[in-house]
C-alpha cells in the first residue's frame with residue numbers, strides 16, 4: 001500500500017510583536033498521521049476555534065512551512081518554496097475548498113470563465129471545446145452542468161450551488177486529495193447535507209480522499225472514516241470516527257461531545273456542561289509532557305505523565 005500523505009511530527013509556532021515584546025503562539029504541536037493512496041477516506045479534523053485546524057490545513061497545502069517536522073505528498077516534501085513546475089504539479093493533486101464560496105469567486109467574473117482558467121492552468125488546455133468538456137465533467141460530478149452555470153455570475157447562484165461550483169473547480173485537475181476547511185458552515189442549513197453528501201459521493205464514486213475540517217460533530221459522525229480531535233494545537237484523540245465519537249476517551253473529546261446536546265436535552269434544560277469536565281480538560285491542555293498511547297480498539301489517546 002503506498003502513502004498519499006504523510007504528516008510527520010509537525011509543529012508550527014507563530015512569532016509576533018517586536019524584538020522586546022516578542023510573543024510565540026504554538027498553533028500546532030507534534031501532529032502525525034498518514035493517508036493511504038489505495039484507501040480513499042474522509043479524514044476529519046475537529047476542534048474548537050483556535051485549536052490549530054486551519055494552520056495544519058495550510059501546512060498540508062504548502063501555504064505555511066512547518067516550524068518542525070515534515071509533510072510529504074507521494075513521498076515528496078511539501079513546500080511553497082519548491083520550483084514553480086513542481087509546485088503547480090502538487091497544487092493540481094491537492095486542492096483546497098474554502099469556507100465561503102462567495103469569497104472564493106471573483107464577483108465580477110463569470111463562473112465558467114473562472115473554471116476555464118483553472119482548466120488552462122492545471123491541464124494546460126487551450127482548445128475551447130476541450131475546456132468545455134473538462135468543465136462539464138467536473139460540474140456533473142457535483143450535480144450541475146455547464147449549461148446550468150454558463151454565463152452566470154456568483155451572485156446569481158445560491159450559496160449551496162456556488163459551493164458546488166467551488167468543488168467542481170477543485171475537481172478539474174482530478175486531484176486525489178481535497179482539503180475542505182469548514183465547507184458547509186457558510187452554506188444555508190437546508191443545503192448543508194447536500195454538500196456533505198457530495199463529499200461522501202466523491203470518496204465513494206471517484207476515489208477522492210477529503211480532509212474535512214469542521215466544528216460540527218453531527219456531519220463528522222455521518223461522513224468520516226477517521227477523525228482527529230485537536231485541542232490547543234495538539235491531537236488529543238485519533239481513530240475510527242465511530243469508535244471515537246460514540247465513546248470518546250480523552251476528557252476534551254468527552255467535553256466536545258457533551259457540548260453538543262440533542263434538542264431533547266436542551267428542552268430538558270440540560271445545556272450546561274459539567275464544570276468539572278471543563279476544569280479537567282482545561283488543565284490537561286496546559287500539561288507539558290504527554291504522548292499518544294495506542295488502545296486495543298486502534299485509537300490513539302493523549303495520556304499525561306503522572307495521570
Ligand SMILES: Nc1ncnc2c1ncn2[C@@H]1O[C@H](COP(=O)(O)OP(=O)(O)OP(=O)(O)O)[C@@H](O)[C@H]1O
Nearest residue numbers: 014016025027047048049050051052053054055056
Ligand atoms: N498567521 C498567524 N500569525 C499568528 N498567529 C496565528 C496565525 N495563524 C493562526 N494563528 C494562531 O494559531 C492558533 C491556531 O489558529 P487556527 O486558525 O489554526 O485555528 P482553527 O482551529 O482553525 O480555528 P477556527 O476554527 O476559528 O478557524 C490561534 O491561536 C491563532 O490565533
